[in-house]
Amino acid sequence: MTKEVKVRFAPSPTxxxxxxxxxxxxxxxxxxxxxxxxxxxxxxxxxxxxxSAEALQAILDGLKWLGLDWDEEMIFQxxxxxxxxxxxxxxxxxGKAYYCYCSPERLEEKRRQAQKEKRPWKYxxxxxxxxxxxxxxxxxxxxxxVIRFRVPEGKTxxxxxxxxxxxxxxxxxxxxVILRSDxxxxxxxxxxxxxxxxxxxxxxxxxxxxxxxPKQLMLYEALGFSAPRFxxxxxxxxxxxxxxxxxxxxxxxxxxxxxxYLPEAVVNFLALxxxxxxxxxxxxxIDELIDAFSIEGISKKSAIFDERKLEWLNGQYLRERSSxxxxxxxxxxxxxxxxxxxxxDDQSRERVLTTIDLLKERVRKLTDFVDLGSYFxxxxxxxxxxxxxxxxxxxxxxxxxxxxxxxxxxxxxxxVDEIEKxxxxxxxxxKIGAGELIHPIRLALSGRTFGPGLFELMEVLGKExxxxxxxxxxxxxxxxxxxxxxxxxxx
RNA sequence: GACCCCGUCGUCCAGUCGGUCAGGACACCAGUCUUUCAAGCUGGUAACGGGGGUUCAAAUCCCCUCGGGGUCACCA
Numbered sequence: 001m002t003k004e005v006k007v008r009f010a011p012s013p014t015x016x017x018x019x020x021x022x023x024x025x026x027x028x029x030x031x032x033x034x035x036x037x038x039x040x041x042x043x044x045x046x047x048x049x050x051x052s053a054e055a056l057q058a059i060l061d062g063l064k065w066l067g068l069d070w071d072e073e074m075i076f077q078x079x080x081x082x083x084x085x086x087x088x089x090x091x092x093x094x095g096k097a098y099y100c101y102c103s104p105e106r107l108e109e110k111r112r113q114a115q116k117e118k119r120p121w122k123y124x125x126x127x128x129x130x131x132x133x134x135x136x137x138x139x140x141x142x143x144x145x146v147i148r149f150r151v152p153e154g155k156t157x158x159x160x161x162x163x164x165x166x167x168x169x170x171x172x173x174x175x176x177v178i179l180r181s182d183x184x185x186x187x188x189x190x191x192x193x194x195x196x197x198x199x200x201x202x203x204x205x206x207x208x209x210x211x212x213x214p215k216q217l218m219l220y221e222a223l224g225f226s227a228p229r230f231x232x233x234x235x236x237x238x239x240x241x242x243x244x245x246x247x248x249x250x251x252x253x254x255x256x257x258x259x260x261y262l263p264e265a266v267v268n269f270l271a272l273x274x275x276x277x278x279x280x281x282x283x284x285x286i287d288e289l290i291d292a293f294s295i296e297g298i299s300k301k302s303a304i305f306d307e308r309k310l311e312w313l314n315g316q317y318l319r320e321r322s323s324x325x326x327x328x329x330x331x332x333x334x335x336x337x338x339x340x341x342x343x344x345d346d347q348s349r350e351r352v353l354t355t356i357d358l359l360k361e362r363v364r365k366l367t368d369f370v371d372l373g374s375y376f377x378x379x380x381x382x383x384x385x386x387x388x389x390x391x392x393x394x395x396x397x398x399x400x401x402x403x404x405x406x407x408x409x410x411x412x413x414x415x416v417d418e419i420e421k422x423x424x425x426x427x428x429x430x431k432i433g434a435g436e437l438i439h440p441i442r443l444a445l446s447g448r449t450f451g452p453g454l455f456e457l458m459e460v461l462g463k464e465x466x467x468x469x470x471x472x473x474x475x476x477x478x479x480x481x482x483x484x485x486x487x488x489x490x491x
Numbered sequence: 492g493a494c495c496c497c498g499u500c501g502u503c504c505a506g507u508c509g510g511u512c513a514g515g516a517c518a519c520c521a522g523u524c525u526u527u528c529a530a531g532c533u534g535g536u537a538a539c540g541g542g543g544g545u546u547c548a549a550a551u552c553c554c555c556u557c558g559g560g561g562u563c564a565c566c567a
Contacts, residue, residue, distance in 0.1 A: 281516095302559085
């Protein structure tokens with residue numbers, strides 16, 4: 001009988017969902033979707049202290065944003081404590097586990113001592129063979145107890161689907177706790193019981209669990225469960241080659257969303273981190289990913305998250321979406337940055353749409369619409385220094401801009417072609433190249449030395465705004481004249 | 492420290508059974524286009540951690556070494 005394909009993502013709600021976790025979830029999801037299996041979501045909240053509702057919400061939001069939907073009901077380990085306890089009792093009865101009364105303080109002391117003497121530390125088995133009498137005494141004294149698993153002798157060998165055969169000598173592993181003194185199970189126990197009971201066929205998870213696998217395998221064996229297969233995906237490292245953590249900029253998915261990344265770009269990028277379709281494809285749709293995904297394509301090497309490549313990919317996705325498609329996201333971004341109010345009439349709707357069209361080719365993140373396009377919505381608050389030096393240094397600038405303003409004011413219509421013709425004609429009459437007008441005008445209108453085609457920009461802004469900004473610039477140039485001369489002398 | 496995993500351009504990936512000018516992408520540089528910036532197009536710089544073997548031939552197989560990471564919790 002072939003086992004049903006069933007995988008799971010099992011985060012613990014102790015922090016936000018970062019790219020490493022998200023990628024693990026994605027791989028599991030892709031695997032399930034590819035083979036028509038199930039993708040389960042299990043919340044590992046057996047640690048009461050560290051689990052929080054906010055973290056859970058962040059994880060759920062992240063999965064939802066990426067479009068990773070799960071099958072069946074979400075499993076909360078905190079609601080299954082009785083179950084784990086029962087299995088611990090079974091092990092106890094069969095002599096495969098035992099009560100341990102060692103205090104955490106005492107153990108910590110021993111551990112430190114071992115470290116000082118450079119001896120490898122593992123639990124020394126103090127309580128491994130307590131007599132009934134001793135145990136009764138400790139019980140009578142009310143000493144807190146945990147349940148420890150009795151690690152059997154021998155070796156634990158398994159075939160990891162990405163690493164191949166992995167061998168552990170059991171005696172390098174100390175008897176480990178499976179049930180805490182507060183009656184809550186420890187990760188290893190809860191994970192094994194759940195994976196076994198829910199019929200997980202493949203445990204696909206981070207490399208950091210590779211060393212935990214022998215412990216879990218021993219538990220499967222002791223509990224009489226058949227073990228699933230394992231595949232350990234390399235981890236995602238920070239730029240310093242260290243494990244991802246808040247310290248060196250491991251960002252949550254929420255942050256990527258806030259920064260203007262599209263979920264499809266993030267999914268695509270994450271999929272390519274530690275996995276490859278085998279050919280050299282880079283940009284892949286979700287369906288292509290599902291189709292191409294395979295465990296064989298998973299690399300063994302840990303990877304560093306390269307945000308610049310994600311930016312590029314995001315730009316690709318941004319570019320292929322129509323302005324209409326992008327509208328909602330862009331509006332939201334503009335709003336959070338105060339460039340747009342709640343109310344949007346037809347006119348500003350049109351304006352946003354055109355803005356998107358003009359900016360789309362030069363944008364990599366949604367937030368670039370703000371950074372690169374604020375002047376579509378408000379007069380520039382400053383002029384680029386470089387621009388002033390380059391395009392406004394000529395003493396004739398004020399006069400020329402004035403001429404432009406006059407010329408444009410007299411225009412009947414204000415369409416791209418008319419504007420362009422007017423500006424170029426004026427340049428001709430002034431006997432200067434069109435660039436001599438174009439660049440100073442751009443600076444006046446946007447405060448920038450670069451941007452979309454100037455004539456398109458002018459049409460979007462409208463005659464009134466264009467003329468207003470030109471006049472402002474003229475005033476500015478004139479005002480700068482004298483103070484500038486003085487400051488040159490002074491410095 | 493013990494144990495486990497990993498090691499191809501700066502970064503992410505290709506490289507089936509040993510034979511490739513070691514390939515693609517991001518980034519970078521140059522050219523092209525253009526009113527600017529992007530985008531696009533064309534081209535370029537750039538890697539098998541090191542040392543030994545085996546072999547006619549090694550990124551690919553073996554050994555050693557160095558480097559990086561992970562696990563050794565009443566965290567997950």
